[in-house]
Amino acid sequence: MRSGRSTRGRTALMRATALAGALQVLLPNPAAARLTQMELARVAVAPPPDARAPLDLAFTEADGERAVTLAAVAGGRPVLLLPVDYTCGNVCDPMLSLSAAALEATGLVAGRDYGFVLVGLDPRDGAAAARRMLAADLGAAPSPVRPRALVGTAAAVDTLTRALGYGYVPDPGTDSIAHPAAAILLTPEGRVARILSPLALNGRDLRLALVEAGEGRTGSLGDRLALLCYGFDAARGIYTPLVRRILAVAGVATVLGIGLLVLLLARAGRVRRA
Secondary structure, three states: OHHHHHHHHHHHHHHHHHHOOOOOEEOOOOOOOOOOHHHHOOOOEOOOOOOEOOOOOEEEEOOOOEEEEHHHHHOOOOEEEEEEOOOOOOOHHHHHHHHHHHHHHOOOOEOOOEEEEEEEOOOOOOHHHHHHHHHHHHOOOOOOOOOEEEEOOHHHHHHHHHHHOEOOEEEOOOOEEEEEOOEEEEOOOOEEEEEEOOOOOOHHHHHHHHHHHHOOOOOOHHHHHHHHHEEEEOOOOEEEEOHHHHHHHHHHHHHHHHHHHHHHHHHHHHHHHO
């Protein structure tokens, strides 16, 4: 029963995060879009219970154009996964640059403490399109935080997005894709740990999220102690101090303890008088 409540709570938390307004939906040009309201309603992030990425899925890495699996890319580390449209003309570019900046601000080391992965949603976009996006947003020079950009077949992309509960809709009229602006944080085993807004990430919160998703394999002892005093605010998509809550609980426990002590002393006095 406890594990069931935990799973339901974790799922509710992720869905609340996805629906709280922190995750913007990237839509095609409204003047040319032909998507119906019913189609747009499918554009959302709603991971099923215990959602996890199939780590045996094969993709092609843009740099070097070699075949890799998600397991090889993850390498036993927590992974920040960004589903993107490599030819997106809306917010995919700032999604990438802001996520890279937040990851650099964590102080963690890419490739050692975490993985940073892009997956193209449009199977028609090949490795060249992914490399153009990386060069435009992050520059051609080597960077301490450079994602591994993957392209895949329609079947591989569909399998991954279905497993993660990530809904998107292609718009043939504008040759673009309506999709959520969401970063999916995976544990080393591929389980969905958090749904984050890549447009509102900061180094502190992202570090704590990576440490939490790493399940003891990432970060320092101080980070793990900090998680005892911080909690994830699903509505705001950030970690907030729980000190007030802890103090409130401690205060109630103190009052109850004093009340119990007074009651025991009163009973002891009546026994002695008798």
